Amino acid sequence: xxxxxxxxxxxxxxxxxxxxxxxxxxxxxxxxxxxxxxxxxxxxxxxxxxxxxxxxxxxxxxxxxxxxxxxxxxxxxxxxxxxxxxxxxxxxxxxxxxxxxxxxxxxxxxxxxxxxxxxxxxxxxxxxxxxxxxxxxxxxxxxxxxx
Amino acid sequence: xxxxxxxxxxxxxxxxxxxxxxxxxxxxxxxxxxxxxxxxxxxxxxxxxxxxxxxxxxxxxxxxxxxxxxxxxxxxxxxxxxxxxxxxxxxxxxxxxxxxxxxxxxxxxxxxxxxxxxxxxxxxxxxxxxxxxxxxxxxxxxxxxxxxxxxxxxxxxxxxxxxxxxxxxxxxxxxxxxxxxxxxxxxxxxxxxxxxxxxxxxxxxxxxxxxxxxxxxxxxxxxxxxxxxxxxxxxxxxxxxxxxxxxxxxxxxxxxxxxxxxxxxxxxxxxxxxxxxxxxxxxxxxxxxxxxxxxxxxxxxxxxxxxxxxxxxxxxxxxxxxxxxxxxxxxxxxxxxxxxxxxxxxxxxxxxxxxxxxxxxxxxxxxxxxxxxxxxxxxxxxxxxxxxxxxxxxxxxxxxxxxxxxxxxxxxxxxxxxxxxxxxxxxxxxxxxx
Numbered sequence: 254x255x256x257x258x259x260x261x262x263x264x265x266x267x268x269x270x271x272x273x274x275x276x277x278x279x280x281x282x283x284x285x286x287x288x289x290x291x292x293x294x295x296x297x298x299x300x301x302x303x304x305x306x307x308x309x310x311x312x313x314x315x316x317x318x319x320x321x322x323x324x325x326x327x328x329x330x331x332x333x334x335x336x337x338x339x340x341x342x343x344x345x346x347x348x349x350x351x352x353x354x355x356x357x358x359x360x361x362x363x364x365x366x367x368x369x370x371x372x373x374x375x376x377x378x379x380x381x382x383x384x385x386x387x388x389x390x391x392x393x394x395x396x397x398x399x400x
Numbered sequence: 401x402x403x404x405x406x407x408x409x410x411x412x413x414x415x416x417x418x419x420x421x422x423x424x425x426x427x428x429x430x431x432x433x434x435x436x437x438x439x440x441x442x443x444x445x446x447x448x449x450x451x452x453x454x455x456x457x458x459x460x461x462x463x464x465x466x467x468x469x470x471x472x473x474x475x476x477x478x479x480x481x482x483x484x485x486x487x488x489x490x491x492x493x494x495x496x497x498x499x500x501x502x503x504x505x506x507x508x509x510x511x512x513x514x515x516x517x518x519x520x521x522x523x524x525x526x527x528x529x530x531x532x533x534x535x536x537x538x539x540x541x542x543x544x545x546x547x548x549x550x551x552x553x554x555x556x557x558x559x560x561x562x563x564x565x566x567x568x569x570x571x572x573x574x575x576x577x578x579x580x581x582x583x584x585x586x587x588x589x590x591x592x593x594x595x596x597x598x599x600x601x602x603x604x605x606x607x608x609x610x611x612x613x614x615x616x617x618x619x620x621x622x623x624x625x626x627x628x629x630x631x632x633x634x635x636x637x638x639x640x641x642x643x644x645x646x647x648x649x650x651x652x653x654x655x656x657x658x659x660x661x662x663x664x665x666x667x668x669x670x671x672x673x674x675x676x677x678x679x680x681x682x683x684x685x686x687x688x689x690x691x692x693x694x695x696x697x698x699x700x701x702x703x704x705x706x707x708x709x710x711x712x713x714x715x716x717x718x719x720x721x722x723x724x725x726x727x728x729x730x731x732x733x734x735x736x737x738x739x740x741x742x743x744x745x746x747x748x749x750x751x752x753x754x755x756x757x758x759x760x761x762x763x764x765x766x767x768x769x770x771x772x773x774x775x776x777x778x779x780x781x782x783x784x785x786x787x788x789x790x791x792x793x794x795x796x797x798x799x800x801x802x803x804x805x806x807x808x809x810x811x812x813x814x815x816x817x818x819x820x821x822x823x824x825x826x827x828x829x830x831x832x833x834x
Contacts, residue, residue: 260781262811262813262814290784291785292785294810294811295776299783317813317814319778320782320783322783352784
């Protein structure tokens with residue numbers, strides 16, 4: 254149920270994100286989702302890619318500080334209020350969200366929400382109980398346009 | 401008053417040599433019998449006190465290094481029983497181990513005497529109001545100037561460092577005529593005055609004594625113009641006694657060394673060979689009147705030159721030129737001695753190996769700023785901003801507690817600190833000292 258997210262330490266200076274993107278492109282690694290948490294001095298680039306193991310290895314070899322973290326991906330409807338349902342469930346289950354980000358799926362009227370939480374067991378249980386679909390890694394990594 | 405103690409300050413060179421010889425012979429005897437560390441050092445060189453018959457034998461004696469003080473921490477090099485020590489000061493040292501210095505009653509009296517000479521050199525007297533903005537505490541700056549100011553009968557304002565607006569207000573209200581602080585703080589005072597809308601014409605300030613960090617002719621001109629005073633350089637280090645080792649007179653052609661208390665030498669820092677008068681090298685001092693901690697041939701690591709030509713002021717003591725640099729990696733930041741190894745010792749606590757780091761020292765708005773860039777490692781990294789910021793804060797706190805000064809800590813990407821021959825350059829000092 255958990256999927257792998259790649260986090261990369263970046264200084265806030267121009268061109269660094271492009272450097273990462275180029276390295277991944279050269280290895281034919283596709284970025285499925287991307288977000289940056291930034292402060293005035295540094296940023297943490299968080300990536301969902303189709304080949305996380307390979308991405309981690311190549312980024313480490315290129316001299317970046319990299320960490321692989323388990324996150325969960327939740328499917329929601331790509332429509333107004335789509336994100337409200339899972340958020341409400343998590344609120345009622347009283348779980349803390351460390352961070353989250355969302356991206357639209359090209360395949361249909363669905364979108365994905367990536368969640369980093371403290372207690373995955375409780376979160377997964379709460380979501381499943383309310384019939385929220387939690388995506389497996391294949392669904393997240395390999396979803397092709399039109400699939 | 402022109403001189404505080406003309407007997408010694410204006411003594412002929414021959415007489416001074418006699419005074420120094422006599423005092424050196426006596427000091428060597430005392431040290432040999434009271435400090436096992438020195439006795440061992442001398443015996444290893446096959447020396448007995450009787451071999452030192454005068455100043456001509458000085459170069460036979462072993463050198464003393466800061467490391468010797470650390471190895472015998474805290475009191476191992478004191479030459480008197482602790483019951484005779486009435487004061488203890490300390491300077492910052494690497495890995496939290498400070499350099500401890502002790503004074504007997506007579507040492508404090510000597511300190512007052514040489515600081516009285518220093519302040520007299522700077523045209524202060526019993527009519528002066530001396531505001532001492534050097535820190536009071538384990539640091540020797542505040543107390544040293546204080547004793548001298550009392551000795552000459554000035555009205556002493558012992559305000560210590562910090563609280564700059566209050567400093568300016570008191571300077572104005574109390575009619576301060578002499579200010580004592582670090583040169584960078586003097587400029588900061590000038591700036592604060594301008595911000596507060598106080599003009600130098602509203603002050604009674606006439607002169608200032610500045611030391612504890614290197615400064616340039618350009619900074620002197622700026623201090624003099626902005627505060628409307630004459631600025632004098634003072635020199636000292638706690639291991640020798642503190643401020644008062646040497647002082648500038650109004651001719652500003654080097655600092656007069658209080659030679660009847662401290663014998664200066666210039667050596668080649670690599671070969672340790674004594675260099676002739678006028679050549680550039682490392683300053684070395686031998687204390688010949690101190691009781692508590694009479695160090696012999698103490699290596700300062702300060703680079704300077706000596707000059708024994710008579711000075712136009714009438715003093716005959718040897719003068720040292722402004723210190724132009726260091727022979728080791730010690731930095732002086734806001735008057736505090738800082739070594740890169742201190743930062744390294746802190747960083748070692750954050751992983752198995754210390755991450756690469758670089759210290760960048762700059763002077764912004766006339767105040768020294770220290771930034772420490774630290775390369776992110778796999779062990780330190782997290783996908784959460786909060787954790788990295790916590791780590792940054794923790795590093796900053798520990799570095800500041802070891803160094804004793806504020807620092808900015810910035811985490812940078814791996815391999816972003818340039819290396820030469822595989823070795824990272826630890827320090828970049830951007831402060832201009834031309």
